[in-house]
Amino acid sequence: MSIPSNPLPVNAKSRIESINDEVKDLHPVLGRLFRAMGYQAVEYTHGPTEQGADFVLTDFDQRLRVTKYIGVIAKTGKILGSTIDIENQIVQCASRRFIESGKKEIRISSIIVVTSKSISHNAERSIHEKYATQNVEFIDRDRLTELINDYVPEFWHDIPSDLGEYLTYIRVKNENNDRSLSISNNQNVEYIQQDIVRHDESFYNSKNRHIKNRREVVNLEEEIIENRFIFIEGNVGSGKSKLLRRMVDHFSNTEVYKEKNVIPIFLTFRELFDNYECDTEKVIDTVLKNVKRDLDISKKKVVIFIDGFDEKILDYDTRSEVLDKIRQSTEYGRIHIVMTSRYLFTSAATPNALKIATRYEISPLSMKQLIKYLEKLCESFNIHGRLLEDIKKSHLMRDIPRSPIAAIILAQLIQQTGQDLPSNLTELYAKYIELTLGRWDMQKGMRSQKEYEIVENILMEFATQSIDNEIQSITPTALRDLISNYCSSRQLGISEGEIYNLIKERGDIIVINESVGEVIFKHRSFAEFLYAKYKIRNQEYTVDNRAFNVYWSNIHFFSFGILKDAPIQLRKLYEIPTSDDSERFLKSLYISDYLMAAYQTPYDVISEGVELAAQIYGELYSDISDGKSPLLNNLPKMVVLYIFQLLFRNNYSYDYLKKALDSAGTNIAAKNPDFAAYSLFFLDTALVEENREGNFQMLMDACGTTVPIDLALAVRHETKDNKVTYEGVKKNNKRIQRILKDKSASTSLAKLYDIPMSKLVSGIKRR
Template sequence: MIEQTEISQRARVLSKRRRRDVLMSFEEKELHEHLRILLDKMEPDGVVEITHGPQEYGKDLVLVREDQFGRTIIGIIVGTGDIRGKTLGKVDKIISQVQQAFAHPAKLKAILESLTISEVWIMLAGELSGNARKRLKGELNGKSIKTFDMNWLIDSFTRNYPQVFFEGKLIDFLQEKIQKFEKKHLFSKRGKNLSECFVEPLVNTIDMPAQFDEEELASTIRTIIKRRRMPFLQLNLVLRPGKKIILGGDPGTGKSVALAKLAIDNWRKASELVIRGISKKQQVEVPILVSTKEILESGDSEVLRKEYFSNAELLDRFKVNLLAVDGLDEALPNQQKNILEKAEEFSKQLGCALIISTRKVDIIKTLSSRFERYELLSFDFGRALKLFQKLLTDKKILDTLKDGLRRVEFQIPMVPLSLLLLVELVESHKEVPASVTELYERFSDLMLGRWDKDKGIEVLFEYFIKQRFLAELAFKEFLQKERLEITRKELEGFLNEYSSRYGWREENLRGFVEEIRRSGILNTKEKVTFQHRSFLDYFAASYIHGKSEQFENLNDVIVRIYFDDTWGDVAFFYTGLKREIDNSVLEKIFAFEGKHLATLVDKLAVGRLLQAGWHSPVATKHFGIENAIAFAPTIREELLRVAEKSKVPIPKIYADLVVLVLSDFSFSSGFLVKEAKDVFDRLLSKRPQCSPYMQMLSLLWAIQRLLKPQEIRIMIDGVLESLSKTSDLEEQARTFLLLRALEQRDKATTKMIERRLHKLGKKYPHVFKALLPPIRKGLRRRRQSRRR
């Protein structure tokens, strides 16, 4: 962010005459507003108001100071323009204003009673001649008066409010936005700005730009299968009017934080342009960052723009270059289509780019050629360590985190939220939990004060009482009533009923509310929400787990929740709290009615429940993986059918790559790697004529980063040997393409796959044309031109 000191330094670069001319150029009312802001900054504990109309009685502004010695009421009179011999009438006016100011009490909006003026300040935005100065002093002698001249104004504005020299309202707006999002983030409790602890994640394209060129098959295939990976902030380079992006990521990946940092960087760039004066003859381009709720509540883009920029001057000076909408997955399913359509229409009306964030699974379930899809990736070990180093200075804790993270690297999601919870736990208890649910469990214990008494902290309520309250609140007021926020009044009603049920006195209730607020798990402002959506899901799951005996047909309840687009993660946390999953639940999931793409995707994603239920028997894991991966070919065919029906032109290989991404989401875990490899071997042992290559490749894709290079080589060799015995050319072509897409660490294997791929492509180009679309018109000519 452009710091206040930096703006002050830039103001000092301007000549004093230039700064004087700026101040003298303001109309009287405009100068009053700038002086109000200046005094607010110089007197942060005081009250400053502009007085207008017949009741002002000479006072342009009033400043109220309060300290241990009492209250001082200061009337401020503002004079503009030079006061010389020919303009001595201005002296008469000032003298009259001073006399009126002392004679009549001040009436302010912020203070009910009338205020007697004890002191008058005269501020002159101009030069005061010797004669004028002498007359003021003589006629106002004996009154408590101070005079502040142009030099004082220039110096004071330069130190405290230098924005006034650079289109102050614009810079104030931009800095207000920057400050808001610098403070509103996951790590704010640690007293750091977002920019201080931001570690830039990588993004992957979900869309695969596939094209076929017989003459350069190998390089073309590399282009097709290599997903573009880039630092997140480089998305700035591709944003332009009309560009529409859906940004997906697992829960806790930091989608909100990433969008905030993208907006901050754009606001900072706009501030630079304003300060340098580059933007005076043109509109300043800035982003709008809003929630899905704000999109829903805005009638049209003009309403949204007016509410965002708040006044006409800002509306005229700013042009929106990006509409960023955060949290599509946090809206109810029946609202999401409306939000998408409204956001698209708004971005079209504003003539800007559009980014919408949501869960990764949502962007795969939604086929739309109108959006480019990007996935926000989890951190690798190096980025996780960098985040720890930005958050901590204690070397012992850093070493504990580093060692612990190596042990659980493939068991806990490497996402900012999980890593932050990990930091909190290690700081308090010097231990690393074994799974993501255990991480949330330990963190909630910490935040709700399980160990506060051991530390000598006074608590009125045991942690488990607070945990049970939050669990019941999450389940009964949020999940059961299908909503993601409630009003303060609804929370108070729930609190009163809950406290009455357990016989609390009013003082107990007040203490309980304070301890809940202090925990930081609930936001209890005008609208009540859980601090992060994952906390809501965890506590709702905790209620079901703790009251399991009260649910009839509990397994059916869990299965229904699992397939619910809004509450699916509750089933994940419930399974994690149990540490295991029953075969009967898996059977009900696989038998669940519905052949829609979303339902099939959820069945393939059962691996996440197996990850949560990490202590399940090996046979249960085998059963779950084998049945889940069997949906891979069905999903591929359904993707192609839906695409054709929706008239969304996608190459066949695209559907395969989407299945690989889903498989990675489901099975990529240290808890499942052995069992996934066992299922791979079982599939490989089938006869070549019916070998399920799609399933095998999906499992290999999911666990490749957990395997040694030699293990990957053996598995690939097995697939290739089986493939050599099949006569299905399209199956061969597809399998070679997908094998080449694996992130190979064995150069010999990679070269061998490329040779066989090239040979097959030369011999049967029509097969590849069926999988991949033709090369774009004109591209071949450009390539040939480059070769010449």
């Protein structure tokens, strides 16, 4: 997000020149302008104790890493021959002064003289000659007009001043956050436009055809206006926070406000929960307090963007209650909610509030999009030729998540090291964090290794506090305290101040914003990786049922990835009892991620995990079908079956797991439990995804003509458009075709598609 090039209104210069009252008219617009220009602090000092400066601006020089203070002298008259008044103020500006309500003593290092009229060349030259040792800049009417047009274009529009200032404030804050939280330091790389798709389920239907999953791409700006409650889900690093910042940037634009009458508010879910008790009216009253002084916002739409619904440890019932409370706030039409989250709820456990919400997903990048984005990144990082081709052909490209964060980290890693490609996502994070924390700074030799270890240890402490205590950020003072506590019991040979500066300098994974008093990881996944590494290094990692909770699941993923060879931990995972059917279902989903992460584990342990997952899927579906479990009993049987097979297929269709899928099928068929047919069906769907020639061979070999009717129907749906070569599938499909010709039987089977299982008195299981 950059400063837009706005066309200059016809009467812009004359409007600036018409400003004649310094205090009532010029000072307010200058305050808005300086805040929009991104100064760390803008302090209004006009008055009897101003010491020559109407404003004091605090500016942090990133290159020199020093803070500078600028005095502003504001005038509404022409500055021509006589400059005595201005000269007196320049002299006064040289005095030491206190800012921040007397808390801080500073000295002004440069001065800006600004007027709404003209400044003569002679006046500028005279002042520069008299005060040659001082840095004095001039802003006349023309330059002031251009700056206002670039930074606060809402000034030209008929918008109440408090609202205009709020829109400027939220836009600038949003841009600063976007800049500071960006992992790519190259601002020339364009934002990659990901597809936002409607969360529509595809199901088997009674018309004997398999509805394809239509991924309807939507225009999110339009959807926000049309829908009151929007819930957007995406994987780790898929760009959820970035997407919301783009939306805030859009809706804080003055032209958009004039057209749509929408006022945006942005906050995290943690802030909403901890500070406002999830009361959206409290949010509006607090955030828009000044706006409400001269504007009746009851007639305006207020869009509240809420980021990170998953970043709070809550049980299922509490999450459901919170969602319902938020949803209720949208019933009267004025408030619109847009909320993001990692994938929290399977179809088996969706709260009622989300069933009413409009749900969307951020689609993973297609392989074509990922490669195109990588090419742009590599071009900007001067990575060319064969190395880029090697990246495209590597196993890593097939294994890493197709997300912007993975592409950015990979490109920066290759650009800065030229080392071999990492083998998986965990190794990608490990190498990137080592790089950004300075482990491979060859110029410093052994000192670099020492500095790296100290910085990493402190950041692991911060990550642990952040995750365990659900703290998104700490203050710079708290970071200094953390450093002090770490150093107090160690002889490191490096001062606490040096360590603080090292962390500040190596800011690719962490942001230290001293002006707002905040230290924060640029992305939650960096904290999750460091947390996992800390626990494993200190032999504190334990496998428990938190592995089936979204708040902790990525930490367990990184933990298994760091271990790589984890037979003991995986078997402990398999043995963990689950508290209810929802957790049982989540266990079977998450196992696949952990198997892929711990890829150096003996393969017989991997096979045990796949077999366990297939058993859970089969047994749970059988329980739901027989009325033993309340999960999804408000849906028709064939809908539930479709959901189950889709999730198993998506989670277990990996080339690495092929042999495990086969052996799981053999073992389950030999044991022949009551749910064996269902487990074999799910295993077969994963193998179908891998283009195995004998589609549904395990199911057909084990059951033959005794295949349960719901599975027989599903096999026909799955193979209807394919060239079937396996005789068992051919016989199954012919059998179903014969049954469907019987009108009575066809009517009975239609109930499996149309009537919720809770209302289905007696379904047909076999025929």
